Amino acid sequence: MNSLISAESTWILWAILVSSAALAIVLEQKYKWANKVTGCILALLFMLILxxxxxxxxxxxxxDCVWDYVVPLAVPMLLFHANIKKIWKGSGRMLLIYFISSLGTLIGGFISYIILKGFINNLNDLVPMFVGTYTGGSVNFVAMSTMYNVAGDITSAALVADNLLMAxxxxxxxxxxxxxxxxxxxKRPYEEKLEKLSESERSNNDTMAAKYWGAKNISLKDIALTVSIAFVIVAISDKLAFLIQGFFSEENALSKIIGGFFGNKYLLITTFTMILSSTFSDKMEKIQGAQEIGTFxxxxxxxxxxxPASISLIIKKSPLLLVFALIIVVFNLIWSLLWGKIFKFTIEEIIIASNANIGGPTTAAAMAVSKGWEDLIVxxxxxxxxxxxIGNYYGxxxxIILH
Structure with a gap:
């Protein structure tokens, strides 16, 4: 069924997207209930409902433009203060809880297969797709669906189930x-820090978000430097990623893994920005507005x-795919919470690790940004x-096991 606003109505869709994000920010900073829900979830829900x-x-x-252009530009802006000397310790902890969480995805995939193998056709082809995507994001979903030649209509239904569940x-x-x-x-050190800030420094009924994102002195030069540096970093990273992928284009597993990892645009963007932020930390920290623009x-x-999270399409195509994906995600969460408690990780670290598995680096970083957990962004x-x-390995x- 065609929507009221067509897919070709470019300016109208951009207006709705940007307005949804703006409305979410306004509500988050004005109302306590919206602050608890968080603006990022509100923006998501607005579009989900529409x-x-x-x-x-x-x-x-x-x-597609948001995925291809907006997100890559946001990443370096959010890392302008990412001095590698300050974040190394935090990254090491995150690596451990991330691997623990990813094992939850792997085990959850087998459990989901055992429960539903008699109800979904060719489920052994779908498990690698979902295990891959719930370990590293949609990139792995596409790779595994291509590797196992999953039918187009099944892939589409599975992708919608993935998007809906992820939301x-x-x-x-x-x-x-x-x-x-x-x-x-x-333990909730990041949340407690924000709560204390809110209690001690708020002069009125502002929410924590309103206090955190209070007004700053931002000049035209700051905006110019923020945008131009981000564009240069993304341009260099995109070109270099293309060259690396082309160099490692041989049809063998090792070449694909090397090319896929070192030729990943987001890895290069992160690396270049961190090098710049660490080498010229004094100058980069003086640039105001980068975090605000990147967050928007x-x-x-x-x-x-x-x-893309169409509930009606899932009901029509295969509601069991949503159940299948749900089992994996729920097991990942329970597993992450259990072992995170045993190894004394904070709830913020557990949340970001699980998010990085289920949604990938962009969604995990986005949640860290939206919640005000600055030290967990990188x-x-x-x-x-x-x-x-890792997702491709697990997939x-x-x-191999199920075929």
Whole structure:
């Protein structure tokens, strides 16, 4: 069924996307209930509702532009203060909990297969796709679907199930830190820091988001430097990624892994920005506005995540695919919370690690940004990018076992 607003209505869709992100930010900073839900989830929900009411399309080139251009530009802006000397310790901790969480995805994939193998046809071809995507993001989903020649209609239904579940899962993750059970059994240093800031420094009824994103002195030069440096970093990274992938283009597993990892645009963007931020830390820290602009772009990205999540398509095509994916995701969360508690990780670290598995580096970093957990942004990007490789390994492993 055609939507009220067509996929070709470029300017209208851009207006809706940007307005959804802006409205989410306004609500988050004005109302306590919205601050608890978080603006990123609100932006996602706005688009989710519009797409499922058939007002906007579930697919459009506008959404692709956000993935292709908006997100890559947001990443370096958010890393302008990413001095590697200050974040090395945090990245090491995140790496451990990320690997623990990824094992939850792998085990969850086999459990889901055992439960539903008599109800879904060719499930052994689908397991590698979902294990791959829930270890490192949608890049692995595409790779595994191509490797096992999954039918186009099944791939489409599976992708919609993935998008819908991912949208709902982000809502759950964002809500965890304020749950009574979590407050009782897990350390929450990042949340408690923000709460103390809110209690001691708020002069009125502002939310924590309003206080955190208070007004700053930003000059035209700051904006110019922020945007231009981001464009240069992305341009160099994109070109270099293309060259590396072309150099390692041989049809063998080792070449694909090397090319896929070192030729990953986000890995290069992160690396170049961290080198720049660490080498010229004094100058980079003086540039104001980079985090604000980058965060707004990330909110637009969260809005896009909600648009492809068509509930009606899942009901028509294969509701069991949603159940299948749900089992994997729920097991990943339970597994991550259990072992995170045993190894004394904070709830924020557990949330970002699980997010990096289920959604990839961009969504994990975006959640860290939206929640105000600055120290976890770079670790989220690093472990999430590593997931592009690990996810393929896990996907191939499950494929070998189940075929």
């Amino acid at each position: 797409s499922n009411l058939n007002i906007i399309p579930t697919q459009s080139k506008v959404y 709902l899962y982000f809502f759950v993750l964002a809500s965890l830190p304020v749950m009574v059970f979590i407050k009782k059994f897990y 772009l990330i909110y637009i990205f969260f809005a896009v995540i909600g648009s 670790p989220a990007l690093l472990v999430g990018t590593l997931g592009y490789v 191939i492993l499950t494929g």
